[in-house]
Amino acid sequence: MAPDETAVDPRVARSRAAILQATAELLIEQGSAGVTIEGIADRSKVAKTTIYRHWKSRSQLVFDAFESLLRPGPAVPPSGTLRTQLQTILSQLSRGVTVSEWAPAISALIEAGDRDPELRQLIHDFLLVRMEHGRDALRAAQRRAELREDIDIDVAIGVLVGPIFYRRLVSREPLTDAVVAEVVDQFLRSSAPVQTAELAPL
């Protein structure tokens, strides 16, 4: 019959989805503090009792809601020159933190992660996956000798990605493609291998 597990009752799937959806919405609109069981019940049209039937605590539910928000990003494999790859990645990230549906929840996510170790781990894992392509691109470039050998990949990631988060979270300056391009250019200029020659001024 059921391919895996014990076949989920469609009613359960339905309520779970509605609850998670409503929780995520509240999270986005009002932040972690604005998430209340009764508010979720109202919005999701699922009875409060049903929520308690599926989740032991509010924090578990919030956790799962954050997870559902983070999940959708399967990440795409970038291609092209290193410059193109980086621009693509940072561009996507920029849009992700400014205009995506979950963008308004970012600060709430970070704040929550600051206090909840499990949530922190969730974020960490998410980033690990999300940044992996960037890492790959950098490592590959190093192997191709397009990037200095002595560059610390983690620091490099920070130098590339940091400005994006900085603008979104701290300075709140606009995040245009021009800014992204400038960030990438600065990085590339700084990380070209010790001039083997001007052999390719490009």
Add this chain to the structure above:
Amino acid sequence: MAPDETAVDPRVARSRAAILQATAELLIEQGSAGVTIEGIADRSKVAKTTIYRHWKSRSQLVFDAFESLLRPGPAVPPSGTLRTQLQTILSQLSRGVTVSEWAPAISALIEAGDRDPELRQLIHDFLLVRMEHGRDALRAAQRRAELREDIDIDVAIGVLVGPIFYRRLVSREPLTDAVVAEVVDQFLRSSAPVQTAELAPL
């Protein structure tokens, strides 16, 4: 008599200070959501009614508490080479966001600023002052032709400061002086003026 205004009653000054102090502590320990008037009353040993005598709303009080947290930073004027200046500034910032008394409140501050426009303005003003020395240093370097002319100062600030915030808020990697040095070095490498020697390959 009193030099300015109508001479503040010492009792008022006393309670105000105690209240702000307690509020700031709660803010640091439990975040914005953990701040409750009654909690403040308990901790500050000031009666709840007195709190309402001085502040109309909880949000105003939280605002003032954040302000009191941000105020202490008068910022120091850095000196030395550009490299030294930048390292000093970023080093201070690193310590500020990791081990300062108010470091634990940063994420709460950002999250709160994401929702409260007045708080956002407060943060903005604070940053403006705090970053001014960095800006000055960069501009001066540009004038001395130690820095490319075509570098956007704001982007440059982001490239320098972004990685710090990124590590503190997002990746949670350690913020050592070595990292700071690497960030500064990468920036300097990327922003040296067009090699007068290679006579501008591009």
Add this chain to the structure above:
DNA sequence: TAGATACGCTACGATACCGTAGCGTTTCAT
């Protein structure tokens, strides 16, 4: 010293949530 002012304390009424229980109804699986 005397009047004004600020404070502490207690007690409220009003909400907003929490988490649970009971019970009838709908919907699933077989």
Add this chain to the structure above:
DNA sequence: ATGAAACGCTACGGTATCGTAGCGTATCTA
């Protein structure tokens, strides 16, 4: 069709905050 499972609904008791009022006490100013 029928029993099991999930759901909706109402109603609680309990807790935490809010914001206000009233009143007596301590403290400051002049």
